[in-house]
Amino acid sequence: MEMTRDNQAELMDLQAENERLRQQVERLQQTNQDLLVTLETTALHGDIIEQQLEEANRQLQFEIGERQRRQAALQSLLNVISRQKSDLEVILQTTIEHGDAVETELADLNQRLEAEISERVEAEDKLRLILNTISKKKMDLEIILQTLIEHGDAVEAQWYNKAVEANILATIDNLTQIANRRKLDDYLAEEWARLGRDCLPLSFLLCDVDFFKTYNDTFGHQAGDRCLQEVAQAIAVTVKRPADLVARYGGEEFAVILPNTPLAGALQVGERIRQAIENLCIVQTPSCPNPYVTISVGVATAIPGQGMSIASLIAIADQCLYLAKQRGRNRVCNLTAASV
Amino acid sequence: MEIRTKDYGIWYDPQQETVYCQGFLRLEGLDAYQPIINVLTEAIAQNNNLILDLQELEFLNSSGISMLSMFIVDIRNRGNVHLKVLGSKKVLWQSKSLKNLQRLMPTIDLEFI
Numbered sequence: 001m002e003m004t005r006d007n008q009a010e011l012m013d014l015q016a017e018n019e020r021l022r023q024q025v026e027r028l029q030q031t032n033q034d035l036l037v038t039l040e041t042t043a044l045h046g047d048i049i050e051q052q053l054e055e056a057n058r059q060l061q062f063e064i065g066e067r068q069r070r071q072a073a074l075q076s077l078l079n080v081i082s083r084q085k086s087d088l089e090v091i092l093q094t095t096i097e098h099g100d101a102v103e104t105e106l107a108d109l110n111q112r113l114e115a116e117i118s119e120r121v122e123a124e125d126k127l128r129l130i131l132n133t134i135s136k137k138k139m140d141l142e143i144i145l146q147t148l149i150e151h152g153d154a155v156e157a158q159w160y161n162k163a164v165e166a167n168i169l170a171t172i173d174n175l176t177q178i179a180n181r182r183k184l185d186d187y188l189a190e191e192w193a194r195l196g197r198d199c200l201p202l203s204f205l206l207c208d209v210d211f212f213k214t215y216n217d218t219f220g221h222q223a224g225d226r227c228l229q230e231v232a233q234a235i236a237v238t239v240k241r242p243a244d245l246v247a248r249y250g251g252e253e254f255a256v257i258l259p260n261t262p263l264a265g266a267l268q269v270g271e272r273i274r275q276a277i278e279n280l281c282i283v284q285t286p287s288c289p290n291p292y293v294t295i296s297v298g299v300a301t302a303i304p305g306q307g308m309s310i311a312s313l314i315a316i317a318d319q320c321l322y323l324a325k326q327r328g329r330n331r332v333c334n335l336t337a338a339s340v
Numbered sequence: 341m342e343i344r345t346k347d348y349g350i351w352y353d354p355q356q357e358t359v360y361c362q363g364f365l366r367l368e369g370l371d372a373y374q375p376i377i378n379v380l381t382e383a384i385a386q387n388n389n390l391i392l393d394l395q396e397l398e399f400l401n402s403s404g405i406s407m408l409s410m411f412i413v414d415i416r417n418r419g420n421v422h423l424k425v426l427g428s429k430k431v432l433w434q435s436k437s438l439k440n441l442q443r444l445m446p447t448i449d450l451e452f453i
Contacts, residue, residue, distance in 0.1 A: 033449060104417070124361060140409075140413050140444060143409070143440060144406060144410070144413075144444070145438060146411040146443075147405055147409055147437055147440035147443075147444075148402050148409075149406045150404060150437060150440060151400070151405040151433055151436065151437040151440075152402055153436070154432050154433040154435075154436035154437060155399070155400075155402075155432075155433050157432060158399075158431075158432040158433055208370065246379075329451050330438050
């Protein structure tokens with residue numbers, strides 16, 4: 001009996017054990033089932049995830065490739081830009097240094113120019129002063145020059161007037177205010193030469209106041225002088241042409257030069273003179289044949305140079321005058337016509 | 341301060357403050373005029389007033405008028421001189437030339453008698 005209890009107990013234990021094992025198997029089976037489901041689920045999930053990862057990986061690979069290409073391109077660009085940057089930095093440096101040098105030079109130049117301008121302004125001021133002084137002197141000199149010129153002209157005019165006056169005085173007879181002997185001689189020589197060239201006649205008249213010595217002695221020298229003045233003026237008025245010349249020959253003698261005048265014309269002039277003196281009615285002394293002062297005239301005519309000299313012309317006129325005196329005075333004589 | 345020759349006379353009368361010039365001045369060149377310039381400058385050294393009496397200066401050559409012009413410029417530059425010039429209406433050169441001196445020194449008191 002003891003054994004049965006033990007067996008029973010054991011059996012019971014075995015049964016309990018068996019139950020526990022069965023339960024355990026069940027739990028394990030359940031767990032296994034769960035695990036299977038889980039495994040299946042996980043495997044499925046894993047596949048999906050794997051697929052997704054694969055896809056994602058592919059895309060990432062592609063993107064990495066793209067990015068690598070871009071990076072390479074960018075790297076290349078970067079290299080170019082870096083070189084350019086480096087070049088530009090060199091250029092910039094060079095430019096800055098050059099700019100500094102140029103700036104320094106310009107500053108120096110500017111200083112020098114300013115100094116030069118300042119010097120030039122000073123020089124200009126000095127020059128302006130000098131210019132003003134010179135201008136003033138120039139103006140003075142111009143006025144002095146003008147003064148000199150006008151002074152020269154005035155002095156020249158002054159001398160010229162004096163010379164003309166002296167020349168007139170030298171050729172005018174002081175008492176009668178007609179030409180004097182000197183003028184007569186000069187003019188006769190001039191006309192003699194001129195008419196000789198043209199073969200034209202020249203007439204020469206010698207006039208002498210009749211009984212002048214008696215008149216002078218009776219009425220005095222002053223009256224004699226007045227008489228000579230009146231006679232001279234009367235002859236001068238009678239002889240009208242510009243080329244004719246009336247001169248005092250000496251004492252109471254007068255001479256007339258008639259250029260380009262033949263004998264007939266000269267005789268007419270002589271007669272007009274004689275008449276003019278008579279017409280003056282200057283009272284003569286009662287002892288004389290004529291109540292008034294008269295004049296005798298000798299006339300000579302020649303073509304100059306044709307065998308005749310001035311002296312011989314005058315000599316002929318003198319002879320004619322002498323003839324007029326001899327024939328009773330108050331008449332005009334020449335060598336062919338004794339009286340007109 | 342007096343120069344007299346047979347042709348001309350120049351002298352200064354301090355009482356009258358006058359330099360008289362008379363006769364015929366025909367010296368050759370400015371150098372020859374130096375003694376006359378001396379008379380004029382000495383006269384003006386003593387006095388700021390000067391009368392230059394040229395009435396009887398009948399003749400003055402070109403060197404003479406130059407000398408006179410330069411003297412006028414000198415006293416004008418001095419600035420404080422009163423100058424009176426007496427000329428004659430009867431002397432032709434004076435009526436022509438003296439007026440020009442007034443152009444060099446407008447304050448000249450110019451009188452023609």
